[in-house]
Amino acid sequence: MWVIETHDLTKVFRSAWGKVVVAVDGINLRVPSGCVFGFLGPNGAGKTTTLNLLLGNLRPTKGTALLLGHPIGDPEVRRLVGYLPEKFQFHDFLTSEEFLDFHAQLLGVPKRIRKKRIDEVLDFVGLKERRKSKLREFSKGMLQRIGIAQALLNEPRLVILDEPTSALDPLGRREVRDLIVRLKAEGITVFLNSHLLSEVEMTCDAVAIINKGRLVFQGQLKELLQMPTQLDIRFQNPSSKWQQVVASFGEIISVKGDGLSVRVQDEKLIPDLIESLVKSGARLLSVVPKRLSLEDLFVKVVTDEQI
Numbered sequence: 001m002w003v004i005e006t007h008d009l010t011k012v013f014r015s016a017w018g019k020v021v022v023a024v025d026g027i028n029l030r031v032p033s034g035c036v037f038g039f040l041g042p043n044g045a046g047k048t049t050t051l052n053l054l055l056g057n058l059r060p061t062k063g064t065a066l067l068l069g070h071p072i073g074d075p076e077v078r079r080l081v082g083y084l085p086e087k088f089q090f091h092d093f094l095t096s097e098e099f100l101d102f103h104a105q106l107l108g109v110p111k112r113i114r115k116k117r118i119d120e121v122l123d124f125v126g127l128k129e130r131r132k133s134k135l136r137e138f139s140k141g142m143l144q145r146i147g148i149a150q151a152l153l154n155e156p157r158l159v160i161l162d163e164p165t166s167a168l169d170p171l172g173r174r175e176v177r178d179l180i181v182r183l184k185a186e187g188i189t190v191f192l193n194s195h196l197l198s199e200v201e202m203t204c205d206a207v208a209i210i211n212k213g214r215l216v217f218q219g220q221l222k223e224l225l226q227m228p229t230q231l232d233i234r235f236q237n238p239s240s241k242w243q244q245v246v247a248s249f250g251e252i253i254s255v256k257g258d259g260l261s262v263r264v265q266d267e268k269l270i271p272d273l274i275e276s277l278v279k280s281g282a283r284l285l286s287v288v289p290k291r292l293s294l295e296d297l298f299v300k301v302v303t304d305e306q307i
Contacts, residue, residue: 004031008063025213038204082151092136141172236283
């Protein structure tokens with residue numbers, strides 16, 4: 001069963017003066033169970049609108065969606081999903097214990113197990129010793145962790161995190177990243193909306209990319225990164241005849257001065273390429289493989305360039 005499954009999910013906004021904006025345009029999203037799923041897109045791509053549709057905060061113009069087998073908007077979904085919004089505002093005069101108790105009551109957690117559950121989530125996010133500290137005393141990283149703790153109070157099967165590492169320093173990002181990995185280890189599916197692609201690359205198993213409200217890619221992250229390897233080759237004796245040798249192994253991207261760049265479909269061909277160049281008389285100064293990062297690939301996908 002898919003944890004999140006959408007069919008032609010669409011949201012159209014119409015202003016009072018007749019302007020029509022298609023914020024989400026026929027998205028068919030599939031999120032597998034037990035993974036960390038990255039949801040990516042440039043600003044204004046429709047990510048936040050999609051989240052609000054999934055959470056039942058907005059009604060779709062057309063299309064349907066299921067969360068954990070339940071239609072969006074079903075009250076049962078609220079009991080199965082944990083959520084940390086990007087721009088949260090907590091009551092900073094409360095202690096972490098009081099804050100979690102308040103949210104546990106909102107979630108309908110029975111009083112007999114409330115204290116035990118609060119202890120468990122505080123321990124999970126590493127804030128058990130700060131249970132009596134007021135939230136106004138917390139750093140940004142600690143506030144993010146207490147936010148994740150409240151998203152776990154109802155023992156959710158799916159946790160949706162909206163920009164959880166935004167505005168954090170490197171240490172804070174690492175702490176949140178470690179928590180996400182631990183959630184996955186406990187079998188919880190994490191839906192991660194983020195624009196920090198380095199964080200996504202380190203934590204996510206699968207990703208979806210949307211642009212202008214349309215889904216332009218979804219799949220395993222390793223699938224997205226398994227693109228042709230680029231080689232930057234420099235010669236001591238540059239010559240145009242080496243281009244013919246190189247072209248038999250891949251696509252030449254550019255030629256400049258004493259070197260060239262080539263894209264090979266299979267990195268297993270690299271030793272054969274080097275051997276052929278040497279046998280034909282080329283004197284190599286360097287052969288440097290260059291793998292595209294998630295950021296490079298993201299830009300290519302979004303700008304409709306060929307990957």
